[in-house]
Amino acid sequence: MTSANQSPEPTPRGRPGQPKPRVDRDARAQAVLDAAVMVFTEKGLHAATMQDVANRVGMAKILIYRLYPSRQALIDALFSDILGEIEAIATKPWRGYGSGIATLIEMGRARPALFLLLLRDARGGPETAPWATACDTLLTALTEPFVAAPADAPDDLRAACAHAARAFLPFIIETWIAGIERGDGMTDAARITWFGDMALAWRTATRKALELPEAPEPASLAPRAF
Structure with missing residues (x-):
C-alpha cells in the first residue's frame, strides 16, 4: 500500500529500446496539403506563407519542412x-x-x-x-x-x-x-x-x-x- 506522502509509481511507457509509436507520414503529409489548400484560398496563393500553413494544420513549421523542404515543393506536391x-x-x-x-x-x-x-x-x-x-x-x-x-x-x-x-x-x-x-x-x-x-x-x-x-x-x- 502506498502511504499518503509517498509518490505513486510512474505509469510504464514502454521498455527502453522499444520503437516509438509509428507516425503515419503519408497522413501527415496529406493533412499539410489539405491545410495549404485552405490557406492559399483564403490568403492568396502567392501571399500565404509556410507559417500560415503550419498554424492551420497545428504543426511546427520545422515538421512541415521535413515533409516539404520549401514552399515550392509544397506547391509542386499540390x-x-x-x-x-x-x-x-x-x-x-x-x-x-x-x-x-x-x-x-x-x-x-x-x-x-x-x-x-x-x-x-x-x-x-x-x-x-x-x-x-x-x-x-x-x-x-x-x-x-x-x-x-x-x-x-x-x-x-x-x-x-x-x-x-x-x-x-x-x-x-x-x-x-x-x-x-x-x-x-x-x-x-x-x-x-x-x-x-x-x-x-x-x-x-x-x-x-x-x-x-x-x-x-x-x-x-x-x-x-x-
Missing part, C-alpha cells in the same frame, strides 16, 4: 496530381463531344478549391506559373487531334493547326471553372450538350478555314479529344 489526372483522360475511350469537359468538371468538383487555384490563380507568380502552363499544354494536346494537319502537311499549316487548338483553350478553361462553381446557369446535361455543340462547330469551322481534308473523328482507342 498540383502534380492534378496534371496526372488531366493527362489520364487521353488514355480513356472518347465518349463523344462534351464528354471531356464533363470529366474535367467531375474531377474539379471532387476538389474544387485546389482546381480553382490552378485554373484561376496559378498564372500570377513564378512558383506556380509553370504549373498553369503545363495545364494549358495538356489541355491543348487533348484538343489538337480535332484539327490535326495531315502527315505530309507543311510546317506553316502545322503551326496554324496548333494555333487553332490553343485558341480554343480559354473557352475550355472558362467552361470548366463555370462547371465547377455551377455559375453559368446551366444544368449539367445542358452544359455538356452546349459545349459539345460548340466544340463540333469549332472543329468544322477550323478545318474549313484551314482547308484541311476530310478526316474521321479521333480514334476511340487513342482518344485525345473533347
